[in-house]
Amino acid sequence: MMANLNQISPDQLMRFVGLPDAPVIFDVRSPEDIAADPRLIPGSSLRSHTDFVIPPEGLSGRKLVIACQKGRKLSEGVAALLRAQGISAEVLAGGTNAWAKAGLPMLPLAALPKSDLWVTRQRPKIDRIACPWLIRRFINSKARFLFVTASEVTAVAERFDATPFDIEGVHFSHRGNACSFDTLLTEFALTTEALARLARVIRAADTDRHDLSPQAAGLLAISVGLSRQYRDDLQQLEAAMPLYDALYRWARDGFDEGHDWPAGAPK
Secondary structure (H helix, E strand, O other): OOOOOOEEOHHHHHOOOOOOOOOEEEEOOOHHHHHHOOEEOOOEEEOOHHHHOOOOOOOOOOOEEEEOOOOOHHHHHHHHHHHHOOOOEEEEOOHHHHHHHOOOOOEEHHHOOOOOEEEEEOOOOOHHHHHHHHHHHHHOOOOEEEEEOHHHHHHHHHHHOOEEEOOOOOOEOOEOOEOHHHHHHHHOOOOOHHHHHHHHHHHHHHOOOHHHOOOHHHHHHHHHHHHHHOOOHHHHHHHHHHHHHHHHHHHHHHOOOOOOOOOOOOO
């Protein structure tokens, strides 16, 4: 679909989803439209169109994309209101209908936790860093993570209304040969070639199956190094986010690129 002025096409928007500088995406569909298709564009959040008569705080300087069911009155009106306040806002051309028709991934609303809090075991290395990266980039940009003693994860989850992950006996954890990252991809219907390729590297590194992916040994080495470099798990997470951003771009755009120097030297 060709986007008009102040519009962005589904394919164009998908190129931004998952990146650290992705636009803020607001889904302003009516309750009836949401009931007809209870799924969200990855990284988006639900808001009523009436919330933008006085724009929410914290949007200045951010690029916004507004989506409704068909990309018409609700998203056009909200985007115009925002631009009138000096905030950059585009409409998703064709709305969520066009996004779904293009076969792009959508998150099932029923799978989304009601709380922004997630909790797992302390001293993360691979899966417990990769999962927060995926959650923040594709599921909930406002997600917060608690790293606690392994024996206290389920109790903390219950007391603080947090979603536990990557620990035995919880929903978002290893399943057979799949790691917790794989489980998140399955439960949130994040089926893209790039994420599947990235998942293979993470699975190979996390389960010590380096035969599955030649990149796994490098990811393990860097992950172990980060865990030794940082005593604070949250500092380690923030330091590792750019690592997974880079791995995602490799998985999406650069997986078939090699490098040799000097060029043509015997291997």
